[in-house]
Amino acid sequence: MSHNVKILPGATVCEDCTLEGDITIGGGTVIHPRVTIIAEGGPIIIAEYCIIEEYSTIIHKKSDKQENPPKPLFIGAHNVFEVGCKLESPCGHIGESNVFECRSFVGEEVKIGSGCVIGAACRLTAPQTLADNTVIWGSDHHIREALEKQPSQLLQLDFLSKVMPNYHRLRKPNVHKRQPSTRQSTEPSPKP
Amino acid sequence: MAYLTQPDYVKYICSCGQLKPITSLYFCRHCLKIRCGFCICHEVDSHYCANCLENMPSSEARLKKNRCSSCFDCPSCFHTLSTRATTQQRQVLQDPAAGGDTKVESKQPKKMYYLSCFNCRWTSRDVGIPDQPVASGGWPERTNPHAARVNQLIDYYKAIAQQEKQEKIERERKKFNIRGKYITLTDKTGLTGAMARNIAGLPSSESSSSAIANFVPSVATAEVDELPEDIFTKEVNLNQITSMPQRLASPDWQPVSVSRLHPLAKLLSVKRSQRCRACDHNLTKPEYNPGSIKFKIELLAYYHVPEVKIISHEPVKPGEKTALFLKLTNPTGHEMQLRLLQPEDIPPPEEKEEPKSIDKSLERSLVLEKDTTAFKAIERQPNISATSRVTSPGVTLTLAQRDDAAEYDDDAQHDTNDIILWRKSNKLGVRLELDTSAEAVGGSPARALVALQYSYRNTVPPAPSAAACRDHTLYTTLLLDLGTVSSN
Ligand SMILES: [Zn+2]
Ligand SMILES: [Zn+2]
Ligand SMILES: [Zn+2]
Ligand SMILES: [Zn+2]
Numbered sequence: 001m002s003h004n005v006k007i008l009p010g011a012t013v014c015e016d017c018t019l020e021g022d023i024t025i026g027g028g029t030v031i032h033p034r035v036t037i038i039a040e041g042g043p044i045i046i047a048e049y050c051i052i053e054e055y056s057t058i059i060h061k062k063s064d065k066q067e068n069p070p071k072p073l074f075i076g077a078h079n080v081f082e083v084g085c086k087l088e089s090p091c092g093h094i095g096e097s098n099v100f101e102c103r104s105f106v107g108e109e110v111k112i113g114s115g116c117v118i119g120a121a122c123r124l125t126a127p128q129t130l131a132d133n134t135v136i137w138g139s140d141h142h143i144r145e146a147l148e149k150q151p152s153q154l155l156q157l158d159f160l161s162k163v164m165p166n167y168h169r170l171r172k173p174n175v176h177k178r179q180p181s182t183r184q185s186t187e188p189s190p191k192p
Numbered sequence: 193m194a195y196l197t198q199p200d201y202v203k204y205i206c207s208c209g210q211l212k213p214i215t216s217l218y219f220c221r222h223c224l225k226i227r228c229g230f231c232i233c234h235e236v237d238s239h240y241c242a243n244c245l246e247n248m249p250s251s252e253a254r255l256k257k258n259r260c261s262s263c264f265d266c267p268s269c270f271h272t273l274s275t276r277a278t279t280q281q282r283q284v285l286q287d288p289a290a291g292g293d294t295k296v297e298s299k300q301p302k303k304m305y306y307l308s309c310f311n312c313r314w315t316s317r318d319v320g321i322p323d324q325p326v327a328s329g330g331w332p333e334r335t336n337p338h339a340a341r342v343n344q345l346i347d348y349y350k351a352i353a354q355q356e357k358q359e360k361i362e363r364e365r366k367k368f369n370i371r372g373k374y375i376t377l378t379d380k381t382g383l384t385g386a387m388a389r390n391i392a393g394l395p396s397s398e399s400s401s402s403a404i405a406n407f408v409p410s411v412a413t414a415e416v417d418e419l420p421e422d423i424f425t426k427e428v429n430l431n432q433i434t435s436m437p438q439r440l441a442s443p444d445w446q447p448v449s450v451s452r453l454h455p456l457a458k459l460l461s462v463k464r465s466q467r468c469r470a471c472d473h474n475l476t477k478p479e480y481n482p483g484s485i486k487f488k489i490e491l492l493a494y495y496h497v498p499e500v501k502i503i504s505h506e507p508v509k510p511g512e513k514t515a516l517f518l519k520l521t522n523p524t525g526h527e528m529q530l531r532l533l534q535p536e537d538i539p540p541p542e543e544k545e546e547p548k549s550i551d552k553s554l555e556r557s558l559v560l561e562k563d564t565t566a567f568k569a570i571e572r573q574p575n576i577s578a579t580s581r582v583t584s585p586g587v588t589l590t591l592a593q594r595d596d597a598a599e600y601d602d603d604a605q606h607d608t609n610d611i612i613l614w615r616k617s618n619k620l621g622v623r624l625e626l627d628t629s630a631e632a633v634g635g636s637p638a639r640a641l642v643a644l645q646y647s648y649r650n651t652v653p654p655a656p657s658a659a660a661c662r663d664h665t666l667y668t669t670l671l672l673d674l675g676t677v678s679s680n
Binding site: 146 | 268269311314
């Protein structure tokens with residue numbers, strides 16, 4: 001295990017996962033077992049309240065035109081990485097409230113805004129930028145634009161952080177310098 | 193499983209001449225013939241919604257345009273929509289003077305429901321449909337802008353159909369009057385024509401004639417709206433424009449913009465029963481309950497006709513004899529005698545015109561609607577271009593009856609010989625010789641033709657009039673797909 005993995009208080013990180021390189025995991029985030037996060041090209045920062053499910057892979061790839069010091073890969077809050085999805089990115093910024101559905105693949109040079117959904121088994125390989133609230137689905141990669149962001153999974157996060165310690169060995173939070181940002185107490189109320 | 197995931201290597205020739213795998217064939221126990229989906233009658237048994245599994249009588253289904261009233265499909269990707277609940281702190285929209293109790297009520301969190309698609313994440317909120325206070329139903333319905341005209345047309349065509357029917361009945365009646373022997377439907381049932389029409393829910397002849405007289409035909413016009421100025425200059429945002437399938441899914445509105453998409457009421461499914469055309473017996477009949485996938489009657493060829501599977505074969509070479517290994521299975525509960533023949537050896541079916549009972553012909557004549565010519569079965573000889581023939585070994589093979597318990601003991605019996613490779617319960621492995629014609633071109637598809645003669649014990653209780661003949665000798669022809677002819 002690398003010494004560079006920083007787990008903030010409130011994060012639920014299972015021991016049975018591969019974390020390599022300089023990784024920061026924000027409070028409230030749940031990382032299931034068998035997850036692979038590799039920061040070989042630069043640090044990876046995962047913000048608060050993300051769910052990273054089994055067998056998902058997040059790689060910060062090495063690239064030739066790397067800056068020095070390398071730029072971090074920043075993953076915003078409330079992102080959901082479903083079972084078996086894969087995210088490869090040399091660097092950059094992923095917005096918040098995105099959903100990477102089961103076995104989806106996001107290749108290099110794909111910039112993702114906020115509120116996007118990469119549908120199950122969809123593969124994004126060409127360089128592109130997804131505007132906010134873009135939904136991609138189906139084997140034909142249909143694209144549509146949602147009106148609002150995907151609802152957040154706070155109930156699921158609460159449940160997971162309560163249940164996971166009963167069944168899995170967890171990694172202890174090792175950073176106490178910064179207090180995790182206060183959790184939003186209520187779901188953002190939907191439009192009337 | 194192999195039948196689902198693999199190509200159909202073994203095809204049977206249906207009595208109508210179609211080539212089909214055994215899994216899509218039926219077997220009529222009354223005609224003792226193989227039938228397929230093309231040569232049987234399909235009848236709608238019941239309408240139901242595949243999502244909520246609600247049964248619907250056919251009259252109601254017709255009234256609702258064969259759509260479920262409580263389930264919806266996604267207008268964007270056609271997946272079934274799910275109802276999602278949200279708790280909502282209702283803002284007090286009424287002015288405070290309206291009274292205290294509205295205020296108290298609005299303080300409580302209220303459950304509101306919207307429709308959401310789990311596939312493409314479309315929601316009813318995307319197009320501004322307000323959330324509903326009840327979980328099912330109550331969704332606003334849009335009326336078709338051309339509803340009046342469509343109804344007018346429907347009435348008109350109904351009237352025409354009515355008129356033509358009337359004329360036909362009139363003609364038939366004249367015919368009967370000449371014969372003077374038969375009674376008409378109305379005489380028999382004691383109904384007058386008007387009463388019968390009333391019962392059938394058809395408009396009376398007076399109103400139908402007025403509907404025809406008052407009908408205004410459409411007039412084509414050459415004037416169409418001008419295209420908008422910016423049609424060629426404005427940048428197109430494909431995310432805002434609907435696709436062709438999305439437009440055609442709601443033919444009444446054909447929305448151009450995604451903001452006009454509206455939940456599609458789910459189309460109903462039917463349970464159908466299938467009937468042999470020759471003898472009118474049911475071949476399949478499903479259970480009425482929409483949740484059940486079982487059948488009351490299930491005369492599938494898979495349960496009655498010996499199943500042939502290819503184990504392996506040597507490469508097919510032109511003008512040479514090669515080995516072919518087949519597995520034969522007896523699916524019936526009786527011992528089966530099986531011979532392999534050449535297709536030419538099959539005796540032609542005896543043409544026996546069954547004597548039509550008077551009752552039946554009378555019944556037929558009363559059903560004036562039925563155009564009996566439409567039921568004439570067209571049998572044709574299938575176009576079989578086989579490169580190879582399976583040499584008939586000239587022996588009779590005996591297959592034991594199916595025994596589900598025998599599946600579990602695996603001692604294969606060893607009465608093997610030149611032809612029989614192994615024998616296990618009701619299954620038999622055979623080694624055969626394949627004779628390929630010298631004209632076969634290398635690379636062309638290699639197909640082998642073989643005919644089966646098999647004994648079949650009919651377990652249907654015989655009709656009192658028919659001879660109590662239970663054991664039959666039946667024939668079927670198979671086409672085996674053996675890949676391609678090897679070129680050397
Ligand atoms: Zn029949
Ligand atoms: Zn047929
Ligand atoms: Zn329904
Ligand atoms: Zn959808």
